[in-house]
Amino acid sequence: QVQLVESGGGLVQAGGSLRLSCAASGDFVKEYCMGWFRQAPGKEREFVAVMIRFYDTTYYTNSVKGRFTISRDNAENTLYLQMNNLNPEDTAVYYCAASDTHYTTEVGEFDYWGQGTQVTVSS
Numbered sequence: 001q002v003q004l005v006e007s008g009g010g011l012v013q014a015g016g017s018l019r020l021s022c023a024a025s026g027d028f029v030k031e032y033c034m035g036w037f038r039q040a041p042g043k044e045r046e047f048v049a050v051m052i053r054f055y056d057t058t059y060y061t062n063s064v065k066g067r068f069t070i071s072r073d074n075a076e077n078t079l080y081l082q083m084n085n086l087n088p089e090d091t092a093v094y095y096c097a098a099s100d101t102h103y104t105t106e107v108g109e110f111d112y113w114g115q116g117t118q119v120t121v122s123s
């Protein structure tokens with residue numbers, strides 16, 4: 001069973017960048033489908049990006065394509081989300097999650113979650 005801890009959130013101006021980290025323990029991130037999700041106030045948790053199990057194939061929600069990059073450092077057992085050209089609509093709590101499936105973007109199919117990290121983008 002994997003445990004996940006996010007870090008790297010904060011306050012940034014529109015157009016700025018942040019890199020989120022998700023440190024894993026108890027198991028190896030490469031053995032899970034790893035994803036980033038976000039939840040804005042009053043909204044449901046939504047899919048942001050995913051990296052499939054064992055391979056480096058990635059998928060993104062349309063609103064972040066070309067701006068966000070998900071990556072995995074197997075040696076550090078850490079998942080990252082590089083976020084560039086941020087805008088106020090990106091403001092949310094960002095969560096790292098792991099799924100035992102090969103590939104999914106569905107919230108309900110992720111088995112393990114971090115505690116979340118707040119990202120606030122000012123205009």
